[in-house]
Amino acid sequence: MTTGISAHNSAGLICVSVAQPSVELAVAAAERLYGQADVIEIRLDALAQPTVAPFMEKLRTPLLFTHRPQWEGGMFQGEEAVRGALLLEAARAGAAYVDLELKADTGLRRELLAAATTTRVILSWHDFDHTPTDRVLATILARQREGGAHIGKLVTMAHSWQDVLRVLHLQLAAAAQNFPLIAFCMGTPGVISRLATLELGGYMTYAAPDEGAATAPGQWPIATLRRLRAALRP
Numbered sequence: 165m166t167t168g169i170s171a172h173n174s175a176g177l178i179c180v181s182v183a184q185p186s187v188e189l190a191v192a193a194a195e196r197l198y199g200q201a202d203v204i205e206i207r208l209d210a211l212a213q214p215t216v217a218p219f220m221e222k223l224r225t226p227l228l229f230t231h232r233p234q235w236e237g238g239m240f241q242g243e244e245a246v247r248g249a250l251l252l253e254a255a256r257a258g259a260a261y262v263d264l265e266l267k268a269d270t271g272l273r274r275e276l277l278a279a280a281t282t283t284r285v286i287l288s289w290h291d292f293d294h295t296p297t298d299r300v301l302a303t304i305l306a307r308q309r310e311g312g313a314h315i316g317k318l319v320t321m322a323h324s325w326q327d328v329l330r331v332l333h334l335q336l337a338a339a340a341q342n343f344p345l346i347a348f349c350m351g352t353p354g355v356i357s358r359l360a361t362l363e364l365g366g367y368m369t370y371a372a373p374d375e376g377a378a379t380a381p382g383q384w385p386i387a388t389l390r391r392l393r394a395a396l397r398p
Contacts, residue, residue, distance in 0.1 A: 176362030178393075179203040179228060179370050180386050183210035187218050193373055194223050200386050203228050203260065203368065208250055209240035216253045226260035228286070236265045237292050237380075248272040255279040263288050263317065266308055277312050286346070287313035295320040295327035295349065305334055305345070315344040315367055319380070322349035328357045335365035355382045359392050 180201035184190035190211065194204045204223065208214040208231040219227055231247045232238020240247055248269075251262050256279050264276055266289045277285055287308045296304075301318065308316035316338065322328045328349050338345035344367040348357040358369050371386040384392070 176366050177202040177368040178362075178386065178389060179205050179368050180373055181205040181207060181230075181370055181380075181383070182373065183207040185210060185212050187211065187213070187215060191218060191222050193375075194219070194225065196375070197373060197386065198225060200390065201225055201371075205230055205263075205370065207232065207238075209233070209238040214250055216250055216257060216259070220254075220257050220259065227254075228261035228263060229254035229259050230263040232263075233265070233268075236267065236288075237290055244269060244272065248276070251276055252279050255283040255285070258282050260284065261286055261315075265289070266304065266311065270311075273311060280314075284314040285312070286315045286317050287311055288317035288319070288346075291320045292350065293321055295322055295331060298330055298333075301330065301334060302337065305337060305343075309341060309343050313343075315346060317346040319347070320349055320354075322351045322354035322357070324353055328354055332357055332361060332364055332366075335361075339365050350380055350382045352382065355384070358382060358384060359389065359396075362393060363396060 180197050182190050182193045182204055184193055197204055204225045205228040206219050208229060231240055231250055233240045254262050255276055261284050263286045264273060266287045289304050304318055320331055331347050331349050334347045346368045347366055348361045348369060361369050370383060371389045372383040374385045374387050
């Protein structure tokens with residue numbers, strides 16, 4: 165599998181999230197994304213029997229493994245040691261990316277960063293209810309960078325266009341620190357940010373498969389997102 169993606173990509177990457185109940189369905193969904201997705205996110209927390217090896221063996225597109233706990237909007241409700249073991253397995257197997265929540269145990273974070281010799285670790289932070297103040301957003305960004313993240317991810321629920329602008333504005337600080345950042349908003353006001361972030365310094369945005377459910381509010385199908393992006397580049 166190809167893993168070589170540079171830390172910075174001014175054009176931005178499109179990651180398609182795959183959340184299926186079985187490995188067979190997830191692999192089939194991922195295979196349909198060849199030529200469309202720059203990165204495929206495998207949502208381990210959606211799988212009835214989560215595993216890493218079959219995806220690494222069968223898929224060629226760079227993979228991002230996420231095992232989102234219920235306390236950060238995901239489906240996993242088990243022990244942190246079990247969740248962390250799969251993320252560590254993905255890092256040791258050379259996955260392109262693994263996603264770990266900023267709120268997760270710092271011991272797991274240190275272990276994951278140590279294991280990620282070729283894998284890029286995304287430290288993520290989500291707020292599914294609202295968008296915090298500028299001061300809080302800046303603090304989260306600083307904690308991600310100081311926590312050793314190779315890439316930060318900061319996603320909030322937008323209730324107004326002001327919320328959207330405040331989140332996208334974080335790219336200024338990230339660029340000044342040469343820190344790759346994924347930043348956009350969920351919800352109806354935030355839909356435009358999923359496209360705009362690609363042209364405003366964002367490292368990556370997320371889309372849904374054309375034939376699958378979105379994994380977060382406001383995700384566009386991949387074909388729609390690519391069509392809109394192409395329209396911005398005459």
